[in-house]
Amino acid sequence: MEEDSKPYKWQSREQSLGYMVNWAARLFAREMDDALRPFGLMSGQLPVFFALADGKPQSQRDLVRLAAVEQSTMAKTLSRMERDGxxxxxxxxxxxxxxxxxxxSSAADRLPDISAAVAAINARSHARLSEEESGxxxxxLHQVVNGLANDRS
Structure with a gap:
């Protein structure tokens, strides 16, 4: 077999940053959804909760920017959240x-419990890391996100 005709050798999943980050994100979302279900909330709604937690009303345009999602995704998320009160x-x-x-007001009243649930899952995710490793x-990850986000600009 000639050198040029060899099949491409795929990178192992465990050595792929994209795969591992995506896998971690899916695990986070599953854990968050389980923890947030009693509050009538889903993990995809957390960016809106975080953006509005300080009590300052925001425009949909600002929420799109803060949550870093598409306009259509935010519109659907907000419609569901409005429907659910x-x-x-x-x-x-x-x-x-x-x-x-x-x-x-009912959602704002749940903020302490929601924050505690999110904090508990984040703590579990860091449990096997030292404080230095977590930092x-x-x-x-900030560098990865900033690099990918800047590449799209």
């Missing part, structure tokens, strides 16, 4: 065509 929309006084979104992993 997790968010409220109010007219934007500075732009009549836009609405400001905030957590409903290094987070710094490296």
């Amino acid at each position: 997790l968010i409220e929309r109010m007219p934007d006084p500075s732009d009549r065509r836009s609405a400001l979104i905030s957590l409903s 290094l992993l987070l710094r490296l």
Whole structure:
């Protein structure tokens, strides 16, 4: 067999950063969904919760930017959250065509429990790492995210 006709040798899954990060993300999402189900929340809604947790209403455009998702994804997420009584929309006084979104009072009341559930899963994910390893992993993931995000800009 000639050198050029050899089949491509795939990188092992365990040596692929993309595969391992994706696998970890799927495991996180599953654990988060299980922990958040009693609150009527799903892991995909957490970015909206985090963005609105300070009580400051946000526009849908701002939530798209903060959550780093597509406009259509945010629209569907917000529709579900509104249907489930997790968010409220109010007219934007500075732009009549836009609405400001905030957590409903019942959702805001659940923030401490939701935060505790998220913190517990994050703690479990770090349990086998030293404090230094955890910090290094987070710094490296920030670099990966920033590199990929900047490449798209």
